[in-house]
Amino acid sequence: MHPSLSLNPSLRRVQVSNLAFDENGIRTNLLNFHQTAYVIRNLKGDVGIGLASVNGISQEADSLVELPAICPENLGSSSFRDFYDVKYAYKTGAMANGIASEDLVIALAKNQILASFGAAGLVPQRVLEAIRKIQSEVGNRSYAFNLIHSPNEEALEREAVELFLQNGVKIVEASAFLDLTPHIVYYRVAGLSTNSKGEIQICNKVIAKVSRREVGEKFMKPAPQKILAQLVQAGKITERQAQLAQFVPMADDITVEADSGGHTDNRPLVNLVPSMISLRNAIQKKYNFPNPVRVGAAGGISTPESALGAFMMGASYIVTGSVNQACIESGTSLHVRKLLAQAGMADVMMAPASDMFEMGVKLQVLKRGTLFPMRAQKLYDLYREYNSIDEFPASERQKLEKTVFRNSLDEIWKNCVDFFNERDPEQITRAENNPKRKMALIFRWYLGLSSNWANAGVKGREMDYQIWTGPAMGAFNDWVRGTSLEKPENRIASRVADEIMTGAAYLYRIQQLKMQGITLPSDLESYQPE
DSSP states (O other): OOOEEOSOOOOEEEEEEEEEOSHHHHHHHHTOTTSOEEEEEOTTSOEEEEEEOOSSOOEEEEEEEEEOOOOGGGSSOHHHHHHHTOSSSEEEOOOTTTTSOHHHHHHHHTTTOEEEEOOTTOOHHHHHHHHHHHHHHHTTSOOEEEEEOOTTOHHHHHHHHHHHHHTTOOEEEEESOSSOOHHHHHHHHTTEEEOTTSOEEEOSEEEEEESSHHHHHHHHSOOOHHHHHHHHHTTSSOHHHHHHGGGSOSOSEEEEEOSOSEEOOOOOHHHHHHHHHHHHHHHHHHHOOSSOOEEEEESSOOSHHHHHHHHHTTOSOEEEOHHHHTSTTSSSOHHHHHHHHHOOTTSEEEEEOSTTGGGTOEEEEEOTTOOHHHHHHHHHHHHHHOSSGGGSOHHHHHHIIIIISSSOHHHHHHHHHHHHHHHOTHHHHHHTTOHHHHHHHHHHHHHHHHHHHHHHTOTTOGGGOOOBOOHHHHHHHHHHTTSGGGSGGGOOHHHHHHHHHHHHHHHHHHHHHHHTTEEOOGGGSOOOOO
16 A cells, blocks of 8 residues: 555655655655655656655656654754753653662663653662762763652751752752752752853753642742742852842753653643643743743653654653663562563552652552552551551451561561661651551551562562552553563663654654645554564
8 A cells, every 4th residue: 555645735856766665665764864755656646755865876756745854853852952961852750769770870871861860769878879870970971860859758858959969960850849948949059150251050950840830830930039048047058149049940841740650640741731831931921031941741651652742742851751660771670670561551550659648649550460559558548547556456457467567567666766767767756656647657668668679579579569650651562562672671771762752753754744645554654663
């Protein structure tokens, strides 16, 4: 089946080479992004595609449609690429507990792709080790570290910022923020200065991941005067830096997070991205920043179609998450990567989150191959029903100790005391005379460790693995089925990025043809890796 023509465009005489009328030849020409392509009709009425002649054998033909050269590197914002010195308007998200590992960040940085280390949930010493390893490997290439808002463990957020400033981490991905805190403001403003021309220099770059307009608005505007005054009084920033902060937004980039793995509001991308872009435009009109805040898209992006859709909605860049956890460089176990490679789009559900357990916040996890979502929900139901573990019916407590905790709750509490005395002693102090808070910490012991068990591949705990992922994982698996990327051992993060961006550029050309009346055989309307 040959391409068909539904319009009657004017003809243009051109010199073409590599003229092809078969599907393989047409696909090859469309994938030659660096050359202009022409749609040609021969004397038989067949429609084919040739390339603009470049010092080679060519022939003269009548062109129906011209397709300008387009490269994967051209998609999205050139400002994003230049700002971070990367080849694509593409980055990978910061999957917590080191799932977005040092190896992942290093491998992607060496391929000129921006990646964020998953620092959330890790103690400062572990984060420091990651900083040193990444910096020793990537040289002057770009990389980022996650700074997660920790309302129940403020010390972690504060110490993370201090680590980043002390060790020259120049890009942070700020996530889970409900409001601006002194810590994120301190990081941003402490990096402000002026050059010899009096222009403001932003040393500490911020990429804010948000899913709500009211939170996005805070990062699109300058830092609040009240927090700036507190930081000046505390001697953390200078008066001059506080003044400069009035002329720059709190973030350079806003990643709009739709339905994703882990923490998510399950928002639809097609509604959220245009809304946030509109908000950015209104704020830019008011403040007239020299460098407008860019708006990127995350959540559900795992195929060329979803990537191109985000770019066509106006996203400056895209962010992938779940698919990178399934790559060989991620900080999770082989067992988890195999489960992820088998996941379908419906194999996910919401479950209580460890870090915001008491608030009822949930995250999206894999339900196939694990009982974690159901067990975690049971713990939250108990938390809501009772005020203390001493109120549990004997049978309920016995069941918990046998199937979930595999130890007495008293022993688990001792483990909690040891853990938080090292990590954040204030947590224990606050729970000493508060039985309900004590119960929450015991339950968070399970919720927190379940992710670590998954990452480490702890034997015997497979049914308790907490695996953060969203429907994007299933979509990716559908896309790569029957290709080399179907196997977990072949999933290399940089190749996944290359294939998604290459596919998006290919589909962009297909859409250009459709809009000009050229209908291709269905086999040519999709892109799959080899």
